[in-house]
Amino acid sequence: MREKPTLSTSTALHRTPFLLRLGEFVRFSHTVFALPFALIAFLVATSGKIPLPLLGWVLLCMVAARTAAMCFNRLADWEIDKKNPRTVRRHTLIAKPIGWLILALSLTVLFLAASRINRLSLALSPLMVAVIFFYSLTKRFTAYSHFFLGLALCLAPIGAWMAVTGEMRSLVPYLLGAAVLCWTFGFDLIYSTMDAEFDRAAGLFSFPSRYGIPAALRLARALHVVAFFGFAAFGWLAHLGWAYTAACAFTLYQLAVEHRHAKNPDPSSINKAFFEANAFVSLALLAGTCFDIFLLRS
Numbered sequence: 001m002r003e004k005p006t007l008s009t010s011t012a013l014h015r016t017p018f019l020l021r022l023g024e025f026v027r028f029s030h031t032v033f034a035l036p037f038a039l040i041a042f043l044v045a046t047s048g049k050i051p052l053p054l055l056g057w058v059l060l061c062m063v064a065a066r067t068a069a070m071c072f073n074r075l076a077d078w079e080i081d082k083k084n085p086r087t088v089r090r091h092t093l094i095a096k097p098i099g100w101l102i103l104a105l106s107l108t109v110l111f112l113a114a115s116r117i118n119r120l121s122l123a124l125s126p127l128m129v130a131v132i133f134f135y136s137l138t139k140r141f142t143a144y145s146h147f148f149l150g151l152a153l154c155l156a157p158i159g160a161w162m163a164v165t166g167e168m169r170s171l172v173p174y175l176l177g178a179a180v181l182c183w184t185f186g187f188d189l190i191y192s193t194m195d196a197e198f199d200r201a202a203g204l205f206s207f208p209s210r211y212g213i214p215a216a217l218r219l220a221r222a223l224h225v226v227a228f229f230g231f232a233a234f235g236w237l238a239h240l241g242w243a244y245t246a247a248c249a250f251t252l253y254q255l256a257v258e259h260r261h262a263k264n265p266d267p268s269s270i271n272k273a274f275f276e277a278n279a280f281v282s283l284a285l286l287a288g289t290c291f292d293i294f295l296l297r298s
Contacts, residue, residue, distance in 0.1 A: 179230025
């Protein structure tokens with residue numbers, strides 16, 4: 001039976017500070033997935049000689065873009081989320097008009113920040129917005145919506161690289177972006193297994209609901225193998241050292257842990273696989289990059 005927010009739950013939510021409710025609404029904690037890869041690309045592109053004003057604008061772009069994307073996702077799925085036991089609480093966090101206002105403000109900040117970086121970033125920012133918004137609509141017509149989430153997240157390192165260099169010719173950021181795409185595609189397949197039954201009943205498309213959970217987990221494993229080799233190849237192409245290599249080895253271990261947890265159908269186990277393991281992946285690779293650039297090259 002679907003859980004409904006009780007009066008006491010609703011009252012408790014509205015006693016929670018607005019910023020905390022907004023942070024939960026846009027899952028601010030999940031910034032740990034994309035932001036480290038933007039910083040990795042930024043550090044490699046600058047060789048560690050960081051122009052602080054530019055870094056500030058890039059960070060502002062990242063946070064604004066992700067906030068806008070999550071607001072759009074929540075607003076697009078507002079009625080769907082009310083029916084899903086896992087997401088039924090989302091629409092109680094903030095009022096829908098407030099969500100639209102936050103979305104508009106986030107886009108304004110995004111375009112302003114992009115205009116302060118360079119012309120290429122500003123010119124491509126509408127395309128980037130279209131890609132990250134499009135993901136939220138894909139579950140209505142394709143079982144490969146998880147791919148489009150990966151496509152959205154892979155723009156983070158590519159965009160950060162272009163912010164520094166002002167060009168799109170180097171292979172380095174695209175290799176990192178491809179690895180991020182495969183990694184994200186894989187972990188979202190795992191996460192979406194929790195909604196397979198609901199998606200099937202609601203007529204929504206997802207890989208697990210169409211092809212089954214075992215097939216989704218097999219595809220996720222294959223994608224994570226490709227992602228691991230992609231991260232390793234990026235380190236080689238970017239001339240990173242042993243610290244990044246060690247981080248890649250740690251990443252492989254964390255991906256194995258993630259898939260071990262994913263075999264357990266219990267939602268708490270899948271949530272652990274989704275958040276903790278993937279946070280370790282992104283942060284470990286960022287730490288390895290920082291160590292190589294700031295200590296080994298100095």
